Amino acid sequence: MPVESLPLRDIHLPEPVSWWPPAPGWWLLLICSAIIIAGIVLFKQIRKRRLLKRTALAELDIIRRQYHDNHDRVQLVKALSALMRRASISFYQRENSASLTGAAWLQHLDSTAQRKDFENGNGSILATAPYLPADSQVDVNFDELLSLCEDWLSLQPVNPRVTGESR
Numbered sequence: 745m746p747v748e749s750l751p752l753r754d755i756h757l758p759e760p761v762s763w764w765p766p767a768p769g770w771w772l773l774l775i776c777s778a779i780i781i782a783g784i785v786l787f788k789q790i791r792k793r794r795l796l797k798r799t800a801l802a803e804l805d806i807i808r809r810q811y812h813d814n815h816d817r818v819q820l821v822k823a824l825s826a827l828m829r830r831a832s833i834s835f836y837q838r839e840n841s842a843s844l845t846g847a848a849w850l851q852h853l854d855s856t857a858q859r860k861d862f863e864n865g866n867g868s869i870l871a872t873a874p875y876l877p878a879d880s881q882v883d884v885n886f887d888e889l890l891s892l893c894e895d896w897l898s899l900q901p902v903n904p905r906v907t908g909e910s911r
Contacts, residue, residue, distance in 0.1 A: 793902050800831045800897050808890050817882040824893050825873035835900045846871050857896045867892050
């Protein structure tokens with residue numbers, strides 16, 4: 745018996761699986777990865793700023809001890825002025841605090857601590873402290889000045905978003 749050709753079509757394979765759009769599991773993996781990476785970056789920034797704050801307060805403590813050991817008033821105000829400048833540059837954008845001098849520097853310190861003790865109080869000495877000769881007479885309540893600087897350092901935010909920082 746002869747075999748007749750039946751009108752059958754050849755086997756058709758399904759279309760290959762497209763890589764786009766990805767399956768829901770891949771979307772979930774991508775979102776979880778992005779959240780984890782953002783969390784790690786934020787954690788590192790906050791940790792760095794906490795370390796900065798602890799370091800600045802420790803340096804202030806060293807300055808305080810040196811003052812109580814040698815009672816050199818000019819050295820104290822110069823060291824405090826330098827510490828506050830470095831801390832401000834570290835806490836805030838360099839462009840916003842590095843070039844400030846005089847009243848603008850004191851206003852920056854007041855505005856970042858929401859007070860007026862730098863411009864109108866004992867903190868005003870910090871504007872001129874770097875330029876004082878070694879034998880000059882400084883008439884300021886040093887315990888209040890140290891306390892004012894410590895308060896400013898303590899009030900600085902740990903969260904980088906609060907300061908508008910772009911590091």
